[in-house]
Structure formats: structure tokens, C-alpha cells
Amino acid sequence: MKLKIILSIQILLLSLLSSPAGAFESLIEFGVQGVVFSQAGPPPTSSEDFSLSLRPKFTHQIDSQGIYLTFEPFFRWDQRDDGRTHADIGEFKLLKVFDQWELEAGTSKIFWGVAESNHLVDIINQTDALEGIDDEDKLGQPLLRLSRIFEQTTLDAYVLPGFRARQFLGAESRFAFPFEVDSDQAVYESDEGDDHVDFALRYSGYAGQADYGVSWFKGTSRDPQFIPGSTPGVMLPYYEQIERIGVDVQYTVEAWLWKLEAIRQASSQPSYSAGLNIRCLICRMACMI
Numbered sequence: 346m347k348l349k350i351i352l353s354i355q356i357l358l359l360s361l362l363s364s365p366a367g368a369f370e371s372l373i374e375f376g377v378q379g380v381v382f383s384q385a386g387p388p389p390t391s392s393e394d395f396s397l398s399l400r401p402k403f404t405h406q407i408d409s410q411g412i413y414l415t416f417e418p419f420f421r422w423d424q425r426d427d428g429r430t431h432a433d434i435g436e437f438k439l440l441k442v443f444d445q446w447e448l449e450a451g452t453s454k455i456f457w458g459v460a461e462s463n464h465l466v467d468i469i470n471q472t473d474a475l476e477g478i479d480d481e482d483k484l485g486q487p488l489l490r491l492s493r494i495f496e497q498t499t500l501d502a503y504v505l506p507g508f509r510a511r512q513f514l515g516a517e518s519r520f521a522f523p524f525e526v527d528s529d530q531a532v533y534e535s536d537e538g539d540d541h542v543d544f545a546l547r548y549s550g551y552a553g554q555a556d557y558g559v560s561w562f563k564g565t566s567r568d569p570q571f572i573p574g575s576t577p578g579v580m581l582p583y584y585e586q587i588e589r590i591g592v593d594v595q596y597t598v599e600a601w602l603w604k605l606e607a608i609r610q611a612s613s614q615p616s617y618s619a620g621l622n623i624r625c626l627i628c629r630m631a632c633m634i
Contacts, residue, residue: 374400389517396423399532411442428515429475435485447492452485458606459595465606466591467564484509498550505543508565525579534585541565560591587612
């Protein structure tokens, strides 16, 4: 059922893309990546690796009534690791803008938070672990978003139909885990597995020099735990059900930025809290560049 819904949405978006009205914009990003190590690693790894990536982005204004279509696929070819050679649809969404409302449907990327390093609050999208080990790259998430825009604040409501399991680097990669992870045999706390529908809310805005956000998420955790599989030496990802409340604040004082991210998470495991407070000195000239 989930696959049928996603395919129906994307077929609808493709049909809208062929409409003659509105403006069309495109941007194509091509990347070359190389990694060289001073010493050879254990087999089957290598001391060097080379890969190519392609990320086009197309934006189409369907008509003058505030309807927009965005399509952003991604593809990477890797010389060594066949598992890292992959493709994804980062965004394939339809956005309708009303006077004080927005309605978004399709596959999208949503970012929450203010910190540059450890994104405690950000949770909507699954991490694309094949792209890097810093958790900065994300996979597209099928969603339905309804937003109410006020004068200085915005209330966003999300329905997230379906879960995307995290993929992991193969044994050919020097950045792989010291054990094998079988993503195809992922285990879920929910009986619905990756068909579980998640929900989220976020209230964000600004007041004076402060930007803030308060968020709530209930559904499948994006961060897996690992449990032993039936095959010796192979671990299986385990995704539990969680409920998380997050707060993020950024306060500007002249050339200083004070940032705070904090979460409170409850699950079948003991609840915990986490916080990240960052103080940054920003050069105004660098910001302007």
C-alpha cells in the first residue's frame, strides 16, 4: 500500500511537470571524489578510492497560483565499494502556497535545528550513511506537510508514510564498521515494520534577536541499534519506536551567535535527555561572502 501511494504521488507530479504554464529552473551538480591512504588496509580494502556523483535539480512553477514542483535525484558510482554505488530521489514534491498556508506532498528533505556539528533536533530524514560518516547527508522522506504561517511564527504538521532503513558501507570501504551489517534483515519494534506511519509537529519563529523552534516526533527512530543475526559475525539493525521533544534556539548578539539544541526522548528503553550548546564568533565579512 505504501509503495502504491508513493508511486501515485510521483506519477501525478510527472504529469504536472509536463504542463505548459509557469517558469522552469534547473541546476546540475557534478562531483568527483578521491580518497588516498598512506598505508594499505586489510583485504579487501584498498589504499585509494575514486567516485563520481551527479545531482540535478529541477524546479517548475506550474501556474501563477502558487503551485511548485521540485525534482532532485542523486546518483553516485564508486570504484571500490559496490554498496556505495547507489541512487536516491532526494526531493520529488509538489508545493501549493496559499495566503497563510502551505501544503507539500511527495518526497522531501526537512532540516530542523541550528547546530553545525551534532544535529540533535533533526529527525525527519534518514541519514545517507553511504555518502559520509558525519551524518550530514540525508535520504528523501515520503511525507505530507501542512503549514500555517503567522506573522512571526510557523506551525508545521507532518504525516510520514513509511520508513527508510539506513544502508551501510560494504567490506571494501575503509570507513566500514568492523562487523558486517545486513540492512535487508532490519528488525523493527513495530509490527508494521517499515510501513509504520510517523507523525511530527514543529512550531518555529523569531522574537527580537532570537530564532527558536519546538518540535515533537512520534514514530520509528532513525538511529538503529545493532543486534546479533543468525549468521555469526553479522549484525542486524534494530529500529525502536520513540517519542521525542526537541528545542533549538539561536540568539544573535552583534558578531556572536549563541546556539542551543536539546531533546527529551522516551521509548521502551530508559528515557534520556541530551543537549548541545555552541558559542560561535562569526566574522561579518565572511557571512557576507
